Amino acid sequence: MAKGQQLEVLNALDVAKTQWYHFTTIVIAGMGFFTDAYDLFCISLLTKLLGRLYYTDPGSTRPGALPINIAAAVSGVALCGTLAGQLFFGWLGDKMGRKKVYGITLVLMVATSIASGLSFGSSAKGVMTTLCFFRFWLGFGVGGDYPLSATIMSEYANKKTRGSFIAAVFAMQGMGILAGGIVSLIVSAGFESKFKPPTWNEDPVASMPPESDYIWRIVLMFGAIPAAMTYYWRMQMPETARYTALVAKNAKQAAADMSRVLKVNIEAEEERVDHIAKSEKNQFGLFTREFARQYGIRLIGTTSTWFLLDIAFYSQNLFQKDLFSSIGWIPPAGEMNAIREVYMVARAQTLIALCGTVPGYWFTVAFIDVIGRWWIQMMGFFFMTVFMFAIAFPYNHWQQKENRIGFILMYGLTFFFANFGPNATTFVVPAEVFPARLRSTCHGISAATGKAGAIVGAFGFVYASQEKDPAKRDHGYPAGIGKKNSLIVLGVINFLGMVCTLFVPESKGKSLEELAGEIEDVEDDHRRPA
Template structure:
């Protein structure tokens, strides 16, 4: 079977068991990514109680701690994305998983137990390497799933992989609440010294559990073959590509209703050459800019949520080290179950019916509307004690629905479909790295923009500053709509090779 025939067979192959197996194997890494990224917020609340006592973790340390894992993720996306194109998707796929497993355990074994500066430095060190593994996993998971999928269901498969993030967020909340409840109950019968030692074990246990799902999928990840598109188009070995695919899928029979002329890539130019920029410069700009903009909004929204919830949950005088972490995890679980996860699965259902561009514009639009609707009367919600804030929380929760039934998911899908096989993982990594830079800008900017002063530390979050943050985030969403409308190409229903042929013909 020549290379074009292999590619055509993949494009029209019926949905088979291996497609679902690939979703689980690739998706489990996104599950682990979300667990590790989102469990840190309640853990930081515990660390504040354990090591900082009455003092809170300062803004410089807090912003540095959030930024270091995101910076590691950005570097991982760039470096591993490049290696995925040079060495093959499969060869570096397992390396990312091992980095995630070892660094998760490293976070739990942070070397100090008494000196808070040593604990935070050690934890930050391992979080950076965890970020490398998490970031590297993004381009590989998206690329592998896009290259295994048929063109009719490709968006559904890639978004299903990404939707595992929602389950990871839910699991991180469930584990945090379970650990906090168990240790709190055990601590009622312990001495004060024993309770202090147990609380130091609790946060480490939460972080280390994140290594378990990644370790469980390592064996199956190593048994995955190289993608046929990489073997046929990059390694130029169509015979091996056919053998690899026949081990896991039936590609010998093509649906008669979808028999068509095969497409193959004619890519012969180099990455970042003049030819590359003339054909894919706007694609790379659009993918990177949209990912930057949505991550500014997405990560800032999560920080805003924790601060808004802290306003309506005043700490009691009897609160212990576990209560604030439990409350933060409970709110995250409610938002994940009611808003985040439904948003992911709406995208899974509609992505190959509506299209990437329409869903992305719609998501940005409704997020902008919600930010303005919540931001304009923001002071009314929180400055009047008799006001019922449930309506506000429902409104704010819809941001996470339209983020995931919108640009947070589509920005993961589109870069895996637009670029030639020789550059696909690299360009996805570049786009994702810009996203993580947006996350750093959003989180660090928000933390410093709403920084408390000593005179008004009891009235945080500052209403005026949070309203300004809402308006800024609404403006960012409008910018995302414009970038998507003018620069993002629709890829629904087209083979990966057709996207490049369209540019060459034009």
């Protein structure tokens, strides 16, 4: 697309040098993602504690564990809410505007984070029911942040560094995962230091002091703090110029908003905006043959790769504590008290996040506008496949205590290449390759398909990873295919992700309108003689 064919206000955004407003947008949108990741992943640190507190039978020879249906619900219900929120708020972001919907999701996250920590009930079932209820609506708010944050950042960014800016927003997910581990470490260490409970083997009752119930509540409620801190700044952001000009068709407002943001004078091109709006190319909707013809392959690519990625990614994240236990990195439950177990699980996740998860995100930020989205995604899926198979096939070798460090290294590398790979690019690309009037909706559909994969991972892996030997299974869990075979399946899923990446377009260095084909033909039609 020639430069002269782009609207002046959009061209000004595309060619703008990196400025302070870029960084403030990254922080404002990124803190939402920080909260999202914290809320979604911190529960995996607390499920063993919940099992001890609410499902330990008197006289039992080992600590209690959440029944399989309760464990699956507690771990996965927020993902179900997230899926629904991505679809609903993604659609709403295209109908009402990105900014108007942005504040709603944040308020919902703050309220439900606090409510989750205050879950109540006169029985274990009652507490778990209210916890699941509030976490569903927490996930609903989290889901809205996905399409809105990605779309807002893509529409504010310049085309030269747009990938890095969107990836930087998503990289806050890694910081949220890390923060979940750190907060759990601090809270559990503080409680253990104060109450000094014995191990389960020494005194089962005393190993679970009543104050342990505060730990999971404090950790869950902490997620409200970063979300609340960014509410004011979200409300001060102007609506994106691309929504205002191309969707709301208000050329004057778009020019005024971006003149203030960019600190330059921008002409309001009302006539050109009218021509763009009236073009047949900008009229068809999502469920039309024309959309399927122009964008169908792209949508297949963005949805399928995100679906496959999240099966593997969430399986690893939500249940890595079980893998650590199987190789002896976390001591047997009887050798710890309830508080110490939270500390040990959090320490394991924090180490993986610090060494593998977080660096991977920032490698993507550094190289996505150099290497390109497509190559990073293909490379990530490839190495995830390689390292998953390297863990799975010699699984018995990694279970030996002397090989523990090797297992952690290999496992950490799968996270590194997930984040320096498809976990970041599947978030970036859908925010770039669809037209403005459907951008938030299509990102929401892609993200929701990903969360469908996460639900498969969260609910399926807890069953599938159970060993055939009853002595090696968790309480009440039926026999599955075992951890080794589950990891092989995840490796195959990663390979399929490589295949589906062939449907994903490269968007590096192009304007959003060029990628979506929104303006070029409109301008040609306008110039064509009658």
